[in-house]
Amino acid sequence: MASPHPNxxxxxxxxxxxxxxxxxxxxxxxxFLLPLYTMVVTSLKTMDEIRLGxxxxxxxxxxxxxxxTAWSGACMGTVCVGIRAGFWNSVxxxxxxxxxxxxxxxxxxxxxxxxxxxxSSLLFGLLMAGGLIPYQIFLYPMVRAMANINLYxxxxxxxxxxxxxxxxxxxxxxxxxxxxxxxxLCKAARVDGAGFWRIFFEIMLPMAVPMVVVVSMLQFTGxxxxxxxxxxxxxxxxxxxxxxxxxxxxxxxxxxxxxxNMAATILTALVPLAIYFLSGRWFVRGIAAGAVKG
Amino acid sequence: xxPKRKRNLAATVALLPTWFAAIVVYIGTMVWSIRLSFTDSTxxxxxxxxxxxxxxxxxxxxxWIASLQNVLVFGVLYVAGCLALGFLLAAALDRKVRFxxxxxxxxxxxxxxxxxxxxxxWQWMLNPxxxxxxxIRSLGWESFVFDWVVNRDMAIYALVLAGVWQGAGLxxxxxxxxxxxxxxxxxxxxxxxxxxxWRIYVSIILPQLGPALAAAGMLLAMGVIKTxxxxxxxxNGGPGSSTEVPAKFIMDNLFGRQNLGLxxxxxxxxxxxxxxxxxxxxxxxxxxNRPRGAA
Amino acid sequence: MQSAVSVKDLKIAYGDHTVxxxxxxxxxxxxxxxxxxxxxxGKSTLLNAIAGLQDITSGEVWIxxxxxxxxxxxxxxxxxxxxxxxxxxxxxxxxxxxxxxxVAGLPKAEIEARxxxxxxxxxxxxxxxxxxxxxxxxxxxxxxxxxxxVRQVDVFLxxxxxxxxxxxxxxxxxVEIKKLHQSLGNxxxxxxxxxxxALTLADRIAIMKDGVIQQxxxxxxxxxxxxxxxxxxxxxxxxxxxxxxxxxxKDDGPAFVSKGLNVDLAxxxxxxPPRGGPATLGFRxxxxxxxxxxxxxxxxxxxVSVVEPMGADAVVWFDWADRSLSLRxxxxxxxxxxxxxxxxxxxxxxxxxxxxxxRL
Numbered sequence: 001m002a003s004p005h006p007n008x009x010x011x012x013x014x015x016x017x018x019x020x021x022x023x024x025x026x027x028x029x030x031x032f033l034l035p036l037y038t039m040v041v042t043s044l045k046t047m048d049e050i051r052l053g054x055x056x057x058x059x060x061x062x063x064x065x066x067x068x069t070a071w072s073g074a075c076m077g078t079v080c081v082g083i084r085a086g087f088w089n090s091v092x093x094x095x096x097x098x099x100x101x102x103x104x105x106x107x108x109x110x111x112x113x114x115x116x117x118x119x120s121s122l123l124f125g126l127l128m129a130g131g132l133i134p135y136q137i138f139l140y141p142m143v144r145a146m147a148n149i150n151l152y153x154x155x156x157x158x159x160x161x162x163x164x165x166x167x168x169x170x171x172x173x174x175x176x177x178x179x180x181x182x183x184x185l186c187k188a189a190r191v192d193g194a195g196f197w198r199i200f201f202e203i204m205l206p207m208a209v210p211m212v213v214v215v216s217m218l219q220f221t222g223x224x225x226x227x228x229x230x231x232x233x234x235x236x237x238x239x240x241x242x243x244x245x246x247x248x249x250x251x252x253x254x255x256x257x258x259x260x261n262m263a264a265t266i267l268t269a270l271v272p273l274a275i276y277f278l279s280g281r282w283f284v285r286g287i288a289a290g291a292v293k294g
Numbered sequence: 295x296x297p298k299r300k301r302n303l304a305a306t307v308a309l310l311p312t313w314f315a316a317i318v319v320y321i322g323t324m325v326w327s328i329r330l331s332f333t334d335s336t337x338x339x340x341x342x343x344x345x346x347x348x349x350x351x352x353x354x355x356x357x358w359i360a361s362l363q364n365v366l367v368f369g370v371l372y373v374a375g376c377l378a379l380g381f382l383l384a385a386a387l388d389r390k391v392r393f394x395x396x397x398x399x400x401x402x403x404x405x406x407x408x409x410x411x412x413x414x415x416w417q418w419m420l421n422p423x424x425x426x427x428x429x430i431r432s433l434g435w436e437s438f439v440f441d442w443v444v445n446r447d448m449a450i451y452a453l454v455l456a457g458v459w460q461g462a463g464l465x466x467x468x469x470x471x472x473x474x475x476x477x478x479x480x481x482x483x484x485x486x487x488x489x490x491x492w493r494i495y496v497s498i499i500l501p502q503l504g505p506a507l508a509a510a511g512m513l514l515a516m517g518v519i520k521t522x523x524x525x526x527x528x529x530n531g532g533p534g535s536s537t538e539v540p541a542k543f544i545m546d547n548l549f550g551r552q553n554l555g556l557x558x559x560x561x562x563x564x565x566x567x568x569x570x571x572x573x574x575x576x577x578x579x580x581x582x583n584r585p586r587g588a589a
Numbered sequence: 590m591q592s593a594v595s596v597k598d599l600k601i602a603y604g605d606h607t608v609x610x611x612x613x614x615x616x617x618x619x620x621x622x623x624x625x626x627x628x629x630x631g632k633s634t635l636l637n638a639i640a641g642l643q644d645i646t647s648g649e650v651w652i653x654x655x656x657x658x659x660x661x662x663x664x665x666x667x668x669x670x671x672x673x674x675x676x677x678x679x680x681x682x683x684x685x686x687x688x689x690x691x692v693a694g695l696p697k698a699e700i701e702a703r704x705x706x707x708x709x710x711x712x713x714x715x716x717x718x719x720x721x722x723x724x725x726x727x728x729x730x731x732x733x734x735x736x737x738x739v740r741q742v743d744v745f746l747x748x749x750x751x752x753x754x755x756x757x758x759x760x761x762x763x764v765e766i767k768k769l770h771q772s773l774g775n776x777x778x779x780x781x782x783x784x785x786x787a788l789t790l791a792d793r794i795a796i797m798k799d800g801v802i803q804q805x806x807x808x809x810x811x812x813x814x815x816x817x818x819x820x821x822x823x824x825x826x827x828x829x830x831x832x833x834x835x836x837x838x839k840d841d842g843p844a845f846v847s848k849g850l851n852v853d854l855a856x857x858x859x860x861x862p863p864r865g866g867p868a869t870l871g872f873r874x875x876x877x878x879x880x881x882x883x884x885x886x887x888x889x890x891x892x893v894s895v896v897e898p899m900g901a902d903a904v905v906w907f908d909w910a911d912r913s914l915s916l917r918x919x920x921x922x923x924x925x926x927x928x929x930x931x932x933x934x935x936x937x938x939x940x941x942x943x944x945x946x947x948r949l
Contacts, residue, residue: 132572133324
C-alpha cells in the first residue's frame, strides 16, 4: 500500500472527484448520442418492428429498404419521388452560394480592414446590424423585387438571396482575420508597387487559405441547413433538402412510415455531419471565430 | 486627382456590391416592410394608411400574444440551459480528461445539423406511441409519462430540450476556448493558495469568461427571436397554439393567410425586440472599450 | 549640394489631432539619419510620410531632387524595411525578393541577376527556396533588408527593423547594417526608440517629441551637448543626473547654487552670456569622479545606497540632499552601501538648462 517513505512519483489515485467527472461526461455523451443512435436504428427497422414500441432496441435484421425509399420513393403529399431531388437542389443552391459569398466576403474583409476607404465603418456597421435583424422584415419586399427581375423561384434567385444574407457573417470573419494581419505587409507590397487587387490575389488570399476553408465550411453547413429562405425563394422545382424533408415527414397522407422518415432525416443531415466529422478542428475554429464577434 | 482618392478607388469599387446589399436590400426592404405595416394591405400591398391599426390588431390577437409568451419562455430556458450545460461541459473537458477530443466531437455534432433535422429527431424520440414513453412502459413502468410533444402544457419544454441538445455544444466550444486562453499561472497561484477546483471555476474562471459567455448568450438570443424551423418541424405550433412563435406567426400571415399588414407589423415588432435585446449589450461593450478617464 | 531627401513644412493631422506640425528636415546624400524618440512621438509617421504610405495634410516631400508628394510609394525611389519584417508568408525568399521587380515588369534575367547579387551580399544564397516561416528572426530581417536592396534605389527607410529581435541578434544585425551603409553608400533613414542603435549607427540623429524635432545633430553633440532637458534625459543610461537650483551672477563670475552646493561656472561654455535665475544642472554619471576632490573639483558629499556592478564598469547610486544620483566608476572599485563619498563634478562636461528647458 502507501509507501511510508514518499519517494518517486506520487501514486495515481482514483478520487471521488474524478469518478464524478467521468460519470458526468459519460451521461452527457449518452444524452447527445442517443438521438443519433435512435435515428439510425429506426431507419434500419421494418414498420412492424417499429410498432413494437422498442425505440432503443437494435433492429432484428438490417433492412436498408427504408433508405432506398427515402432516397427515391418517399412521398411529399401525393408526389412520391424521394428526397433525391432535394439533395441535388441543395447542391445546386449551396455550392455557388458558398463560393460567391466567401469570395465577396473575403474582398470585403480585406478592403474594410486594410484599406478602409471612406464610409468603411458605416458599411461595416450596417452589415452587422443587417446580420442581426430577423429575415421576416426583408421577406415580402425581397419576394416582390426578385419577381420584378425574374429571379423569384429560381436557383440564381435563391443563390443571390443566400449571398446577400451571408455577407454579414463572412465579412465579419474575414475582417477579423485581416485585421490581425500586420498592416506593414500591405505597406511593403505597396512599396513593391502592388495595388489593391494584386495585393489581394497574390499576397492576402494565399495567406488566408485556412480562413477560406473554415468560412467555406461554416457557410456550407449554414446554407445547406437553411429552411426559411429555401422555402420562400427557391420555388417548387428547386426546394432544398431541408424543405423536402419537412414535407415528407409532416405532410404525409395515410400511415406515417417512421423508418423512411428517419432515413430521410439522416440523409439530410449527412452532408453537414460529414463535413463536421471529417474537418474536426477546422469546423470548431470556424464557429468559435464566428461566435466571438464584438 | 488627389493621390489618396485614386488609391482608394479600387477599394471603394470593390465594396460597391456590398453597399448595394446594405442600402437597397437591408435598409430598403426594411423601410418598405415597415411602411406596409401602417397600411391595410392583405394579399397585395395597399397604400391606404391606417396608422397603428395593424399593431392594435396584432396585440389583440390571442395567437400573437401566445407566440410572444411562448418565445419568452422558450428563450429564457433555452439560453440559460445552453449556457449552463455548455459551461459545465467545458469545465469538465478542461480537467485534462482522457478522450477529450472524442467527447468534444460528441457534444458539438448536433450543432452541425439543421433545426429541421433536430426537430424531427426529437419529434420521433418523444413520440408517445412508439418513442421513449412506449419503451419505458414496456419495461414494466406502465404509468410512465413522457408525452411532451403532444401535451399542451409541456410542448414548449420539448422545444427547449431539443434546442439545448443542439446548442449546448456551441457554448462549450466558446467557453473551452476562453478557459484555454486564461493564464496557466493563475491556476498555479490558486493551487498554492489551496483553493478547491470548483471554487476556482466559479470565482476565478467564470468571471473571466463573462464577455465570451455574454457573446454566446447574445448569439443564442438572436437565434431565439428567429426561431422558426425547429417549431415547424417538431410541432408546427401545436398542440393548439402552445408552441406558436412570432416568426412563425409572421410567416403564416405573410404567405398562408395573406395578411401583409399584420405580418409586417409583427416583423417590425420583432426588429424592435432585437434592438431592445442588443442595445444594452452593445452599450456595455461600448462602455467597456472606452479609454479610461474619458468619462 | 542637393538633398537626398527633403521634407518641407510637413503637417499631418487626423481631424483635430495634429501628429506632426510644420516639420522640415534635409537629409544629405549618403547620410545615415536616425529618427529617435519615445513611442508616439511621430517618428514612424514621418518615415511613412516620406515613403508615401501616410497621407499628409500639407507640406512637401522631395526625394533626389524630385517633388514626390503625390507619388505612389513605388515611384519614389525608396526601399523600406519594417519592424515585423512584413515578408509575404506564402512566397519563398526568392519570390519575396522578386515580387516588386516582377510587378515592375523587369526582364527575368535582370531579376535573377539582382537577386543573385543581393543574396550573396546578405548571405541568403542557401535560403532562397525557403518560406519565411522556415527562417529564424535574424534571417527574416536579412530577407526584408534584401527586399529593399534589390530595388536598387538611392534611399532606404528602416522602421524599427531590429525591435523584434533578441539582444544578441540585434547587436549582430546592427553591425551588418552599418557595414552595409559603408559599402553601399546609400542614404538611409532609420527609425528607432533604442538610443544605442541611434548612437552607434547615425551620422546625425533627429530626436523627436510630440511631432517636433528637438535636436538634430551628430551623436556626439547630442550626447555631450543636449539642446534641451528632454534630450538630455532621453539619451544616456543611466540617465543624466539633474539638480534644480539657480544661477547667480557674482563679482567673480556666474555660479550655480543649490542646497549648499556652490559651483563656479567659469569653466562652462554658455550659449549666450549668462543671466541669473532658476536653472537645472545636468551631468552624466561618468562626469563626476570619485577622486574629483583631489583635482580641486566642486564636490557632492553623499552616502552610497546601491552599487550595480556591470562588468567593465559599475554604477554607484548615492544620496545627495533629497535625491538619488548616479556615478559611473571602474568595475573594480570596492564601495559598500552606507559608505560616505565626496565625488567631484567636472563642470566643463556638464549641461545647464534654463527655466524653459533649453540649454544655456
